[in-house]
Each structure stands twice: as C-alpha cells, then as structure tokens.
C-alpha cells in the first residue's frame with residue numbers, strides 16, 4: 001500500500017478455465033474515478049493438484065470471553081497459509097490499557113488441544129513489539145494505528161506455513177493493564193467490567209481477558225474442493241463503527257440538523273483548560289451504535305467537586321443563538337453546571353442514570369454570540385445521592401441555532 005494511495009496484490013492466482021475479478025461500490029455514492037490494472041498469462045500448465053488462492057473476511061463486534069477470535073477455520077485439503085490482515089477497534093480507549101497481548105495460534109493437520117505454531121503477542125505477529133505504531137514493509141506492517149483503530153498485516157512469504165489436511169488460525173483477546181487490581185482501585189474500567197468486557201483471572205498478573213471488536217481477512221492456497229465459507233457479513237456489519245475518518249470529523253451525526261444550526265461534536269472540541277483528570281475521546285461500544293453522534297463523546301474522568309473543564313468552539317456569524325447539547329449519563333456521572341463565556345447556562349444538570357444513556361437534545365438557553373471563539377466551562381458541583389464512584393462527564397455534541405431577527 002505505497003503512500004496509502006495504491007493497493008497492490010502480487011499473490012499468484014492460478015486458474016484453468018476462467019477467472020473473474022469484480023469490484024463493488026457499496027457506498028451509495030458515485031466513486032468518480034476508478035483505476036485498475038490486471039496482469040495475467042494464459043496457457044500455463046496447471047495440474048489437477050494445483051492449490052488455488054483463497055481469501056476470507058470475518059468480523060466479530062463482540063468476541064466471546066475466553067474464546068479466541070477465529071481468523072481461519074473450516075479448511076480441508078492440502079495447502080499453504082499465506083497470512084492475514086487483522087483489524088481491531090479498541091473499546092478500552094482512554095482507559096490506559098493495552099490490547100495486544102493475544103497470541104496468534106495455528107493448528108495444523110489435526111492438532112486441536114494445543115496449537116502447532118504459537119506466537120507471543122498480537123503486535124509481535126505484525127513483526128514488531130512493545131506496542132504497535134504505523135509502519136509499512138513488504139511482508140508485515142500496520143497501515144493504521146490511531147487509537148481506537150488498528151490494522152496490521154503479516155504475509156508468510158519467507159516463512160511458509162504448509163498443511164496437508166487442515167488448518168485453523170486464531171488470535172486471543174488478552175490485554176495488559178500493568179496492575180493487579182486496576183479495575184478495583186481506579187474505577188476507570190468500571191463500565192467495561194459491568195458489561196463483561198474485562199475479566200481478570202490472576203491478580204498477580206498485569207494481563208486480563210477482553211471482549212474485542214475484531215475483523216480479519218485470511219489468505220491461503222489449497223487444493224480443491226473448497227469447503228463452504230461462513231456467510232459473508234453484510235455491509236452494515238462490515239462497516240459498523242468505521243467512519244473512514246477520525247472520530248470528531250462530523251461523520252455519523254445522529255441529530256437531524258435544522259436550518260441555521262451548526263453542530264460541534266464534543267470529541268472535536270478543543271480543551272483549553274482543566275483543573276484535574278484526563279480528557280479523551282471515548283468511542284461508543286458497538287451496543288450503542290447510532291445513539292451518540294459520531295459514535296463518540298469527549299470524556300472527562302478524574303475530576304471531583306469544584307473541578308472545571310473548559311472547552312472552546314468557533315462561531316462564524318454574530319447573532320442570537322439557541323444552544324443545545326447532548327451529554328452522557330450513567331451511575332458514575334457527575335452533577336455539573338455549564339457556563340458560556342462565564343455566564344451560567346441554565347440550571348445544574350444531574351447526569352445520573354441507572355444504565356448508560358444520554359440526555360437527548362438538551363436546550364440550554366438563548367444567548368447573543370459574536371463571531372469568533374467562545375468558551376464552554378463545565379464545573380462539577382456534586383453527584384446524585386444514588387451515584388457511585390467517580391464524577392464523570394461526557395459531551396456528545398454542542399449545537400447552536402441562529403435565531404432569525
């Protein structure tokens with residue numbers, strides 16, 4: 001994938017009678033231009049035992065705890081495993097933990113209880129270690145490593161993996177939190193523990209079991225016949241939570257925008273000040289797809305009563321504006337007061353709710369705003385008596401509507 005602009009495939013794909021290559025545009029939009037080049041030869045001598053090229057895509061939005069994600073299975077025949085592209089959306093983003101301790105395992109020719117070949121960690125399979133940054137090499141690389149999105153590949157060209165009967169390839173979902181009791185002591189992982197996405201078997205280890213959102217495309221050669229493939233996931237499942245852009249670029253806006261309205265994703269607001277805690281972009285879990293605009297909010301944790309977070313947003317035209325917001329609510333969310341350019345915006349807002357929800361479109365008031373930057377200040381004033389643990393705050397979006405004079 002040189003410069004991220006060209007997509008080249010050099011796997012030989014033998015055929016005896018015919019070959020067909022198709023490209024499908026499922027975006028619903030005109031692609032404008034599409035360039036391609038296919039090179040082939042005819043008349044090659046191909047015997048009956050010739051292995052054919054195969055590729056298979058899979059995606060699992062919620063892997064099953066303790067069950068390794070399957071990259072390839074259900075293969076019968078003789079052949080050679082060529083490698084895979086593997087993708088992950090890290091739902092632990094902002095929690096200070098690492099996802100990539102899971103090992104890639106290959107079970108060859110009847111091996112079931114233990115893998116024939118076993119790796120040492122997820123990023124290690126991409127040929128690197130101690131975390132995963134973006135890099136490109138011919139046989140291994142990571143074209144995307146911008147949290148929460150990761151994509152890496154490994155092609156077994158000089159380290160071939162042959163099989164005579166069958167093959168299964170899997171990857172574990174194991175993370176590293178560096179602490180025996182992180183879930184308990186910081187409360188940071190609270191919601192992920194409650195939802196069953198995090199589990200720790202050994203308190204003397206920094207490793208933990210995770211539930212991840214994973215996808216993969218496996219490549220292999222094998223003799224025919226091919227066993228039936230699992231159903232190919234539809235476009236909705238294949239592209240769930242993938243905007244193709246970084247979070248905050250106003251994709252996947254869930255709030256319908258009326259005339260004279262401008263929406264700022266919370267996750268795209270600039271932080272100009274905070275008295276405590278950490279601010280990060282938190283992606284919505286796949287369970288909440290479509291409920292938070294852009295499937296993300298700006299998340300502030302580690303604050304306490306009296307702490308403040310200051311954000312800024314631009315206004316392009318002076319005028320009178322109605323102001324709306326959507327905020328996240330849960331048992332560990334705070335009671336907050338909002339100020340715009342130092343003036344109180346409505347009454348304090350209680351962000352407590354039993355499950356993880358949001359406030360819906362909340363009208364904050366009407367104010368004159370001049371062209372230029374404005375400041376939204378969030379002050380933690382307390383917590384609902386039923387609230388637990390932290391004083392969290394999450395802003396999904398801020399929307400301003402210009403009033404007609």
Ligand SMILES: [Ca+2]
Nearest residue numbers: 293294296396
């Ligand atoms: Ca948002």
